[in-house]
Amino acid sequence: DTGVSQDPRHKITKRGQNVTFRCDPISEHNRLYWYRQTLGQGPEFLTYFQNEAQLEKSRLLSDRFSAERPKGSFSTLEIQRTEQGDSAMYLCASSRGLSRLAGSKGSSYNEQFFGPGTRLTVL
Amino acid sequence: DAKTTQPNSMESNEEEPVHLPCNHSTISGTDYIHWYRQLPSQGPEYVIHGLTSNVNNRMASLAIAEDRKSSTLILHRATLRDAAVYYCILRGAQKLVFGQGTRLTINP
Numbered sequence: 396d397t398g399v400s401q402d403p404r405h406k407i408t409k410r411g412q413n414v415t416f417r418c419d420p421i422s423e424h425n426r427l428y429w430y431r432q433t434l435g436q437g438p439e440f441l442t443y444f445q446n447e448a449q450l451e452k453s454r455l456l457s458d459r460f461s462a463e464r465p466k467g468s469f470s471t472l473e474i475q476r477t478e479q480g481d482s483a484m485y486l487c488a489s490s491r492g493l494s495r496l497a498g499s500k501g502s503s504y505n506e507q508f509f510g511p512g513t514r515l516t517v518l
Numbered sequence: 519d520a521k522t523t524q525p526n527s528m529e530s531n532e533e534e535p536v537h538l539p540c541n542h543s544t545i546s547g548t549d550y551i552h553w554y555r556q557l558p559s560q561g562p563e564y565v566i567h568g569l570t571s572n573v574n575n576r577m578a579s580l581a582i583a584e585d586r587k588s589s590t591l592i593l594h595r596a597t598l599r600d601a602a603v604y605y606c607i608l609r610g611a612q613k614l615v616f617g618q619g620t621r622l623t624i625n626p
Binding site: 399426428430436437438439440443450451453486488504506507508509510511512 | 550552560561562563564567603605609611612613614615616617618619
């Protein structure tokens with residue numbers, strides 16, 4: 396399977412513990428994104444990388460959250476001192492760089508391919 | 519981020535066409551209209567996107583109003599596998615900004 400993979404698929408932890416999630420993007424994709432989704436809501440953007448550079452971070456990404464993509468391939472998302480409000484599905488996605496949509500004057504945005512997510516439960 | 523408005527839920531029958539509407543009256547000239555869907559217990563998946571002209575692919579068609587203030591995702595012949603939450607997204611940046619989406623139920 397050459398899609399986006401995430402590990403672990405499920406994580407149960409106690410409040411105050413640190414957790415780390417891993418995302419392996421599609422190999423030729425240079426962009427990697429993290430989203431968070433709570434029950435009944437659409438995914439919310441957290442951060443994205445182009446190669447190893449973290450180019451944008453949401454205000455949702457408090458100082459307890461840190462994401463890295465050290466070699467421009469896989470990425471990790473760490474949550475320190477977890478809180479019950481951190482319970483959610485954490486989704487990773489990857490995409491190629493900008494492309495030109497046929498017939499357009501500007502550039503399009505390539506589709507993002509999502510992984511299956513990591514479901515975090517904080518007790 | 520420009521806002522989209524979609525019905526919370528819609529229902530259709532198997533093998534019939536489905537038209538999923540999306541209003542985006544504040545769309546800017548450079549925003550692309552993207553549609554993603556999320557099947558139960560899965561991550562979202564790309565469906566289709568367009569800028570001004572109608573678009574077709576193997577999954578669906580996208581009809582964009584002339585003033586670009588609304589669009590419609592068309593599933594030509596719904597199957598049970600099309601039951602999902604469908605998100606209409608205005609994309610002017612790398613990130614995707616998801617709304618609540620439309621939960622589509624397909625009746626056998």
